[in-house]
Amino acid sequence: MQSRLLGSFIPSREKAESLKKLRIIKQNLIHIHGLPKHLVDVKMLKSNEYFGQYGTIKNVVLSRKINPETGKEIYSVYITYENKTEAACAILCADSLLIYGKIIRVVFGTTKFCNQFLSNKKCRKSEKCKFLHQLASNEDITIDANTNFSYDEYLKLSKKIIEQSILNLNIKNIFLKR
Numbered sequence: 001m002q003s004r005l006l007g008s009f010i011p012s013r014e015k016a017e018s019l020k021k022l023r024i025i026k027q028n029l030i031h032i033h034g035l036p037k038h039l040v041d042v043k044m045l046k047s048n049e050y051f052g053q054y055g056t057i058k059n060v061v062l063s064r065k066i067n068p069e070t071g072k073e074i075y076s077v078y079i080t081y082e083n084k085t086e087a088a089c090a091i092l093c094a095d096s097l098l099i100y101g102k103i104i105r106v107v108f109g110t111t112k113f114c115n116q117f118l119s120n121k122k123c124r125k126s127e128k129c130k131f132l133h134q135l136a137s138n139e140d141i142t143i144d145a146n147t148n149f150s151y152d153e154y155l156k157l158s159k160k161i162i163e164q165s166i167l168n169l170n171i172k173n174i175f176l177k178r
């Protein structure tokens with residue numbers, strides 16, 4: 001399901017149920033997968049040698065999970081840039097790079113609506129809450145959380161969004177010239 005939701009009206013209970021299932025692509029957020037352990041370091045990631053070179057980084061979140069089947073650690077990194085052009089640049093430049101023998105994957109990060117917001121309550125975490133407290137804007141792209149995207153499909157979608165924003169900037173000639 002693709003939907004565009006506008007305005008700041010309070011969602012009805014029915015609407016809230018359907019909004020719970022949505023993930024919203026955050027176009028200034030990137031999700032990096034597959035980094036070697038020693039690079040999962042905020043200072044290193046922010047440096048100009050790594051992700052700092054693509055723009056102004058507002059926030060870095062590191063996450064570590066254990067693969068229940070292999071017992072191996074899986075590292076994920078979320079980087080918020082000041083704007084979506086910087087995030088797009090990071091995806092185009094860094095996805096599929098081979099770093100210390102590992103191929104890293106970089107896609108847009110997603111977020112959800114805050115449950116407090118959907119139940120029409122005031123969120124106590126206010127600004128610290130990482131979820132959305134308003135309906136998505138016209139530019140936002142939403143995907144159903146039940147859709148099981150493969151990483152490749154998601155990557156394709158990420159690149160399509162970037163292409164679209166390039167077209168909107170009217171600089172397509174740079175890329176379409178032969």
Ligand SMILES: [Zn+2]
Pocket residue numbers: 114115116117123124125126129130131132133
């Ligand atoms: Zn919240």
